[in-house]
Amino acid sequence: MTSISATEQNDEEYSFVYGDEAVTYGVVRKSVVEGKKRKIAIKVHPSCEVVVNAPDDAERSEVHEAxxxxxxxxxxxxxxxxxxxAYVQSKHYVSGEVQFYLGRRYVLKVVEDEAAVPMVKMQRGKLLVTLKRFDERKGGYTKVMVRQxxxxxxxxxxxxxxxALLPKATWVKGIPSFRVLPMSKQWGSCSAKGSLMLNPHLIKAPKECIDYVILHELCHIAEYNHSERFWRLLSSVMPQWQDVKSRLDGMAELYLNE
Incomplete structure (x- = not known):
């Protein structure tokens, strides 16, 4: 499962002061696997949640120092x-608003044409929506058409x-079934039977981000949990996955905004 936001369960919560700002952070304790390097990892999520992954035997002072x-x-x-x-505002589906497609920004343009068939198309850097007539339901119609x-x-x-990615996933037999389903907390998921679900909002992200989510879910066919083996497998087919994930996380609120 590729999550949109942080899902770690914080065991402890502390705070620190830097300059004029007090910052709260959660600590998630992890058991150290024998032979693995003992480390403290810090994540800042797009939701502005600060999470520290620390060994279960790390002292509070050690975490604070890190x-x-x-x-x-x-x-x-x-x-x-x-x-x-601050720039993420609810959309009203009127001309001038920004929409995304495959990582590029498009300006929404809504036009009225009684003789035309209602439609949506990309045209010279714009996402053009044509309606037969304008009335008080214009925004609602436009939203439905854009979503479809x-x-x-x-x-x-x-x-x-x-x-295109299946040749990399040599452990997958055949072509997995998938469906497109809106999700509020996940970019994608994989069932125990190997069926994929992908969030339609992902189409707003660059192809590299789409590839990351698909490969992530394909790896779950071989390893259902986020084990060490899972991350090694993902790294073998997309060595730069962490950079791509960070890029997707950083734009999540804009891509999900409706």
Whole structure:
């Protein structure tokens, strides 16, 4: 399962002060596998949640020291995500709003034409929506048409990317079934039987991000849980997956905004 937001269960919660800002962070304790390097990892999520993954035997002072060493980076990351959130406003589906498709921005343009068939198409950097007439339901109609357009595009592009990526997933036998389903917490998921579900909002992201989610779910066919073996398998087919994931996480609120 590829999640949209943080899902770690925090065991402890603390805070630190950097400059004029007090920052709260959660600590998730992890048992250390014998032979593996003992480390403290810090994540800042797009939701502005700060999570520290620490060995279960790490002292609180050790965790705090690791936090303070990266305090400047944490606050800068928080500021960046807050700036992004400030620009995320509910859409009204009127001309001038921004829509995304395969990582590119398109300006929405809604036009009235009584003689035309209602439709959505891309035209010279715009997402053009044609309605027969304008009335008080214009925004609602436009939203439904744009949502359907995204869904159809997602089905087509996801099918193409799945076919292109299957040769990498040598452990997969045959062609997995998949369906496009809106999800609020996940980009994708894989059932115990190997069927994939992909979020239509993912079509707004660059192809590399789509490939990451599909490969992530294909890896679950071989390893259902997020084990060490799972991450090794994912790294073997997409060595740069962490950078791609960060890119997708950083744009999640904009892509999900309706």
């Amino acid at each position: 936090i303070m060493k990266r305090a400047k980076w944490i606050c800068e990351a928080l500021q960046e995500f807050r700036t992004q959130q 357009w995204y869904h159809l595009r997602a089905e087509r592009v996801f099918h193409e990317r799945l076919a």
